[in-house]
Amino acid sequence: MIMNKILLIIQREYLSRVKKKSFLVLTLLVPVLFVGMIGLVGYLAVNQDAMSDKKSVLVVDESGWFAGKMTNSSSVSFTFSTDDYSAARDKFKTSDDDYLLHIPAPLSGLQLLGKKKASALTSQVISEKINAIAQQHRLADAHIDSAVVANAQKSLHLEEKQITESGEKDTHAAVTLILGILFAMIIYMCLLIYGVQVMRGVIEEKVSRIIEVVISSVKPFELMMGKIIGVGLVGLTQFVLWIALSVGLSFVGGPILAKKLGGNPQKAQTEQVVKMHPNSAQAAAAPKDDNEMAEVMRSLGNVNLVYTLGCFLFYFLMGYFLYSALFAAVGSAVDNETETQQFVFPVTFPLIFTFMMAQSVIAVNPDSTLSVWLSMIPFTSPIAMMIRLQFGVPTWQLVTSMALLVAGFVVTVWAAGRIYRVGILMYGKKASYKELVKWFLYKG
């Protein structure tokens, strides 16, 4: 009987949201934008030459080391001047060339003159080229075989493996890091988005005064739980649709893009990763050759999908229940949305804090005391544990964290329910924290 009524409430909360136009728009738009963005970035990465403006450089080489050796690249082309420097300089002023590179006879005081300031990329490309050529020239002067030097300079590759009971597994620190942050971000965003939806729903019922009619038929706690579950299901639906649509779109769009690019898609992807993270910490992750790419793929393949997704689902749902109950209590305590701020910040603070800690502490040092504590406290564990999980967590810690989260969920829902049942009937009373405690203590 009571279950029937909760089901009825869940059904209404779910359908009234799913039927909205905004739900449809958001559900369709996000995958399109997501896949479109990836496609665009990939396209730009591969067709960078087409996009970028080619600079022409007039070279006055007094040393004679460089003639014929400066190869043109996608962004810079070189022409050698036969004039001496001052004549070339005069000509440069009226020519179409963008830059004038002056290489004096003893190799010092090299200058790049430009009509405009040279971009970082241009000067980097030029400087790399002349350095490489100068190095070879010097080696040749010293009668050292450049092949020997190249061989000596070859960097060693460090392969990462994790010893587990089932044998050695390929891991990749960067992949682990990115996966962890990704999961943390999804949980963080979803808890906020759907939590706020629950809060809005509660305020709507309160403002429209339907609440009194509804709770003369069902208990406030049933209404609250029905709303929380209903909105949660909307979230899950949206998730599933997003994933399905994204995968579908990439299957359809991927080959088209690959054909257009005329190269193999994997290569394009590799380049894109390189271009996307210049100089950042993640640059370490940028696979530099096909060998490393294969390693990334192997490492991804080694992520235990059932285990990870199972944990994700658990932490997502429990975290959502916990936070949405708090949001429901906040919604019940106020008369309109503008009043929510004083309560919303304290509620979201643990989430924001953990998310900030996620990148700087937890992902860098997953087994530090702070990380472990954050992955135990119910308010922070959904985010913290999802990151730690990628690096491997002892079973006892995982079980403790889950048990604490369930306990935290039960206590929070109970406490929120007690505030909610009083709050929804209070109008025109400015709720303070003292007031909330009073409501919590009310009998019956």
Add this chain to the structure above:
Amino acid sequence: MISIRNIVKQYDGKRALDDVSMDIEKGKVFGLLGPNGAGKTSLIRIINQITAPDSGEITVDGQKLSQVHIEKIGYLPEERGLYKKMEIGEQVIYLARLKGLSQTEAKERAIYWFKKLEIQGWWNKKIEELSKGMQQKAQFVATVIHNPDLLILDEPFSGFDPVNAELIKNEILELNAKGVTVIFSTHRMESVEELCDSIVLINKSKKILDGKVKDIRSRYRNQTYLLEYEGISLQNSLNAPFEILSETEMDGLHKMKFHLGRDHQVNDVLEYILPKVAICKLEEIVPSMNEIFIETVNKAN
């Protein structure tokens, strides 16, 4: 039918209901009266099991009030409200199903009531697109759709124009005639006299008056009469069996309010004045519920 015993409810150390008891008879219309903030809504919420009393007990047909009674109660709160973005037909069905009706049953009855109140054309409209009167009708349907045995109506006529107020009043009386008990909370005293069999007056969280409307009104009679007559003024009569309270005269018609003298009957008055004046009208002045309400509340304050 409903017996309310020694209900106490406290909020923030302030008593909303202080040892309130009353009995509500089956099949009658019961008026729950009182000034704003007297505790009416608190009591209604307790009967609806929205809140629980701190102490005291309510029984329905000798059975302790519990969850099973929820489906037998129809409640129209003073502050009306429905989901703004939901179509009214769907909404009424939803509320009916929360009261335990099946989908088909709920739909059937919703259609019946929508036709009866002439709002069937608005079935697919959202609440925000409807006029206030239309919303109120939909809300009334949601209140009665599950055939409750007990209707709790808090200011049911507010928001209705006189035509629709009459329509709703007749619906209430029709339901009452079929045996539905009605608890009726209002400030409009003329509708109390018209509708209610008995009343309770609550002031400052305490019950200060209760009983049948007829009994209360006769209890408040104080032997005051109105006499209309033509002829010479009775003002200076000697040894009259009454005390004149006021007298006015217009176009030869005198209107006199008087109080019966000690140990005298109305017949004595008639006997005394018959030879003196031509009597047009003699009636007892029975205080209206409105006057009783104001007088009792003021006295209590």
